Amino acid sequence: MTIMIGDVVCRIRLQHDTDYELGIELFGNFLTDRAPDMTIDLDSTENVDPEEMEPRVADMAYSHNNNRFWTSSDLIAGHYNLAERHISITAERLLGDPSREFNHLNRLMTLLYYSACRIKYGDNPLPAMFLHSCAILRNEEVDLFAGPSGIGKTTVAKLCRPGDGDVINDEMILVHRPASAHGAVLAQGSPIIGGTPARSDVMAPVGRIFLLKQGNRTRVQPVEGSPAYLRLIRQVVTPVYIGQVKERAIYVRMADFSAAIVENVPVYELEFSLDADSLWETVATVEK
């Protein structure tokens, strides 16, 4: 199974037919026949009883030594060689259950993306990063509704009725930094699993970013300058590639990326209630 994540191509070799069928079901929109930037051998095990999973996951801690990695609960282990563009992972199959509240497949996808970018771009700025946001295509532009888990991204997606827009993804979106100063910022769908089935491979200009805030009413207000930059940077999925050890380099990338985005995209704080009409009427007031 070879998939595109942004503009990198990952060939994922699955050992079991059931895993392959699940992969096609989940990531079918992102299949490609392009040459891979990286190959991943992914094997699954069934050594843990379902009732033992949660305590083991809660205690899970990653360890890393040379080119090998593993977790404390024996749930994941593997090795990698980025020079040979290869990663090998063995993981408990239950970790990849799409219905899990914390989806390890999403962690795998972001890791694969950033690792493949490391191979393809080296130390150069990443062309795109993952942002925790719901992305909705409205009037040929993408509105991003950003925030951490539990803030309401999936709720916004579920409040999107036919005619309100098209949900691209309700969990994470790839955001492309502008190619030049004051250039367009683009959003691109990705094989990330959210609370809705929406996972489309669509790319369109970002019109605006809404930082979600829970509340009892619906209102929107602009957020500018430093507050916009800091609140946005917290929604960037940490751009860590496999084996990365330089912590500061990670934050430099996030800082550059967030600065480029807030310079080119208007940012708002959106507080909203569970009323679809007031939500989309309020959003429309800043879309003009």
Add this chain to the structure above:
Amino acid sequence: MDYALQVNELIWRRIGDEVVIITGDGLATHILNKTAARVWELCDGTHDITGITETICKQFEVSPEKARTDVDDVMAQLEELGLINGPAKV
């Protein structure tokens, strides 16, 4: 001459009139207002306090005395927060 230098592992960006600083471990952030942001930028190891004061005086159109007070206050705070080293006497 008195020089001050930004602490090396900090990550900072100018956002509009302000400077936002993130510590190298990503755990703390600081927002510097217009004046503090300019003082910070001049703490590059090549501007002494006299030069920083002159720049602030011209850029913000304040008296030399006011500029010096503001620069001293800002640099004391930046040093207390661990964001600059110095001023080191050369």
